[in-house]
Amino acid sequence: MFNDRSPIYQQIADGIKNDILSGSLREDEQVMSTNQYAAFYRINPATAAKGFAQLVDEGVLYKKRGIGMFVSPDAPGKLRAARRERFFAEALEPVLDEAERVGISIDEITHYLGSRR
Amino acid sequence: MSVVMSLLRLWRPMILWFAVILVAIEVAAVAAISTAGPVRFSFWLVVAGASAVYWPLVAGILLVSMFFRLFMANGVTRHEFLRGIALFALGVTIVFPAVVVVGHAVESVVLGLADHRAESYPVFRFGEAAAEYFHLLPATAGFVTSGILITAAFYRFRPWIGVLLIAPGSVPALIGNGLIQIDDSGELIARLPYAVALTLTAVAVVLGWAATHRLLRDVAVKRSAT
Amino acid sequence: MIEMRGVTIRYGDTVAVDDVHLTLPTGKIYGLLGRNGSGKTSLLSALASYRRPNRGTVLVDGVEAFENPRVMRGTVFVRDTLDLNDSDRVRTALEVAGWLRPTWDAEYALKLLDIFELDSRKRVSALSRGQRSVVGVVLGLAARAPLTILDESYLGMDAVARTLFYRELLADYLSHPRTVILSTHLIEEVADLFERVVIIDRGRILLHDETDALRGRGVTVTGPADRVTAFAAGHTVLGEQSLGGVRALTLDGRLEPGEIARGEQAGLTFGPLGLQDLFVHLTSQRLEASR
Numbered sequence: 001m002f003n004d005r006s007p008i009y010q011q012i013a014d015g016i017k018n019d020i021l022s023g024s025l026r027e028d029e030q031v032m033s034t035n036q037y038a039a040f041y042r043i044n045p046a047t048a049a050k051g052f053a054q055l056v057d058e059g060v061l062y063k064k065r066g067i068g069m070f071v072s073p074d075a076p077g078k079l080r081a082a083r084r085e086r087f088f089a090e091a092l093e094p095v096l097d098e099a100e101r102v103g104i105s106i107d108e109i110t111h112y113l114g115s116r117r
Numbered sequence: 118m119s120v121v122m123s124l125l126r127l128w129r130p131m132i133l134w135f136a137v138i139l140v141a142i143e144v145a146a147v148a149a150i151s152t153a154g155p156v157r158f159s160f161w162l163v164v165a166g167a168s169a170v171y172w173p174l175v176a177g178i179l180l181v182s183m184f185f186r187l188f189m190a191n192g193v194t195r196h197e198f199l200r201g202i203a204l205f206a207l208g209v210t211i212v213f214p215a216v217v218v219v220g221h222a223v224e225s226v227v228l229g230l231a232d233h234r235a236e237s238y239p240v241f242r243f244g245e246a247a248a249e250y251f252h253l254l255p256a257t258a259g260f261v262t263s264g265i266l267i268t269a270a271f272y273r274f275r276p277w278i279g280v281l282l283i284a285p286g287s288v289p290a291l292i293g294n295g296l297i298q299i300d301d302s303g304e305l306i307a308r309l310p311y312a313v314a315l316t317l318t319a320v321a322v323v324l325g326w327a328a329t330h331r332l333l334r335d336v337a338v339k340r341s342a343t
Numbered sequence: 344m345i346e347m348r349g350v351t352i353r354y355g356d357t358v359a360v361d362d363v364h365l366t367l368p369t370g371k372i373y374g375l376l377g378r379n380g381s382g383k384t385s386l387l388s389a390l391a392s393y394r395r396p397n398r399g400t401v402l403v404d405g406v407e408a409f410e411n412p413r414v415m416r417g418t419v420f421v422r423d424t425l426d427l428n429d430s431d432r433v434r435t436a437l438e439v440a441g442w443l444r445p446t447w448d449a450e451y452a453l454k455l456l457d458i459f460e461l462d463s464r465k466r467v468s469a470l471s472r473g474q475r476s477v478v479g480v481v482l483g484l485a486a487r488a489p490l491t492i493l494d495e496s497y498l499g500m501d502a503v504a505r506t507l508f509y510r511e512l513l514a515d516y517l518s519h520p521r522t523v524i525l526s527t528h529l530i531e532e533v534a535d536l537f538e539r540v541v542i543i544d545r546g547r548i549l550l551h552d553e554t555d556a557l558r559g560r561g562v563t564v565t566g567p568a569d570r571v572t573a574f575a576a577g578h579t580v581l582g583e584q585s586l587g588g589v590r591a592l593t594l595d596g597r598l599e600p601g602e603i604a605r606g607e608q609a610g611l612t613f614g615p616l617g618l619q620d621l622f623v624h625l626t627s628q629r630l631e632a633s634r
Contacts, residue, residue, distance in 0.1 A: 002535065003617075004531065004534060004558050004617045004618045004619075005558060005559055005615035005616070005617060006558055006559040006615070007555035007556070007558050007559060008535065008554075008555055008558060009555055010555075035517050038513065038517065039513060039514060039517060041535075042509060042510065042513060042535060042536070043535040043536065044372055044513075044535065044536055044537060044538045044554070045516075045517060046371065046538040047535075047538065047554070047555060050555070118442040118443065120443075122442070123439065123442045123443060126442070127435075127439065183428050186426040186427075187426060187427065187428065187439060188443065189393065189426070190419075190420070190426035190427075190482075191439060191440055191443035191444055192415045192416040192417070192418060192419065192443060192444055192486075192488070193415070193416075193443055194410045194411070194412050194415050195410060196410060197412060334410075335395045335409075335410075337388070337393060337394040337395070338388075338393040338394070338426070340422070340424040340426075341424070
């Protein structure tokens with residue numbers, strides 16, 4: 001489930017963010033407790049807790065004392081906005097670098113995008 | 118549960134089996150001997166008495182070789198273990214001679230009732246029970262102490278050092294058994310006045326335990342039994 | 344808090360544990376990694392008070408552990424040589440644990456035997472290697488000891504049994520938190536369970552860190568030999584492989600994204616290092632970057 005090439009708490013946080021963006025987790029829906037998460041994915045609970053703590057810090061999740069953790073109502077929107085910001089720098093630029101390496105012109109790319117519309 | 122109680126529960130099946138086998142051998146042997154005529158010696162005193170001071174020796178050996186690792190693995194400290202086996206050894210010292218005396222009494226009475234006792238048979242007399250008991254006590258104490266001490270030496274040191282230490286480790290046994298004993302024909306032998314012999318044995322036993330304490334109080338728990 | 348202060352263990356002239364200082368906050372699952380002969384088992388023996396260090400002390404919650412009844416009663420150390428008599432039956436071993444260990448859970452022990460499908464009437468001498476591991480694991484887990492040390496005891500199990508073990512260990516740790524120290528060779532398999540990793544090499548502690556801090560630490564740089572070497576300047580080199588004009592260097596530490604970008608533009612490729620590879624490289628010979 002997790003690879004050992006980057007911190008797992010980060011992979012957990014990213015995984016939950018993906019679930020929120022895809023709609024698997026909805027606003028104000030309760031997420032698994034860290035212990036449940038740890039037992040389910042067979043990882044150390046402290047690692048799970050760190051991932052969840054990061055999401056709370058980022059405002060993606062919020063805690064209800066004594067009950068559990070829930071998806072923030074504005075989480076999907078915020079995540080989408082952040083991902084949009086990073087899309088061009090992190091997803092698109094590397095594609096353009098590769099295109100340059102291989103010798104594909106921007107026009108070719110535009111033409112391809114046009115046919116995909 | 119305390120160490121000594123746990124030891125008793127662990128030893129219970131062994132003691133029961135040992136008792137059953139011993140009684141079976143005794144009954145079978147005496148029955149066989151008495152077919153040849155009146156019984157001239159006490160088989161019980163031979164098997165359970167004179168040569169059977171080795172039983173406490175074996176008990177001493179097993180206490181360390183079978184149980185030290187086991188108790189350590191269950192969170193018992195070395196000092197608690199030493200106290201436990203000391204109490205157990207004390208129990209052996211008190212009970213074993215009594216078993217020998219009682220067995221002798223039973224054998225003697227049964228043979229007497231069947232009128233199978235020869236002249237030379239050491240008839241059991243109730244007045245002498247205490248004397249018999251106290252003539253077995255020093256040897257028992259000495260042998261159980263030596264069993265524990267020698268095994269402790271083998272546990273702590275390499276085998277060749279253990280071998281070298283067999284001689285000093287045997288001192289409690291040799292003193293206890295050498296000075297006071299019951300021989301094959303049931304005679305009570307005392308090479309020195311009883312009080313002196315008892316004192317010497319006591320000193321040897323105490324020194325033996327002091328040495329055992331020194332050997333085991335900080336010994337590493339090895340992966341093997343010895 | 345478990346502390347080792349200046350612990351040294353010697354066997355004659357060989358130093359197995361060399362002046363080790365280690366502080367382990369309680370309540371975590373630790374992985375202890377080390378090659379054979381690294382001093383791993385000696386270290387654990389000292390922690391469990393099975394062996395008194397030649398120098399230094401082991402303290403548990405501020406108290407010297409050696410020969411302390413409370414500490415030793417609260418410690419269980421399971422090693423590959425089960426500390427049982429061959430003639431004993433498994434159920435006797437469990438019984439004895441019940442008599443002596445105040446925290447022993449007999450019901451849980453039976454449940455574990457059931458899960459691993461081990462007949463408690465079997466004698467220790469009749470157990471297969473995998474079954475011996477099961478007994479070790481049962482004795483270790485059911486003791487519910489505040490300090491639980493398992494020294495590669497589960498390595499005799501097959502993959503299915505090991506999976507069961509990891510599941511049971513985690514479940515019981517969640518319901519009965521305690522300090523667990525597992526020593527292992529099977530790093531990839533177990534690493535997810537560890538909160539922290541301690542690596543011992545040649546009697547010394549190489550590192551003691553959160554597992555997550557080690558994931559993504561280290562990178563392999565591959566490319567034309569001279570450019571790779573130039574790139575690696577200033578970094579600790581853990582390993583090297585050269586074939587023809589191509590060189591692959593394994594570097595310690597993390598690289599800034601900018602560094603990676605510059606490297607890629609120079610035609611170098613980067614690969615992340617898994618935990619096992621990191622361990623292998625850290626405990627092999629170290630090379631100098633200037634080569």
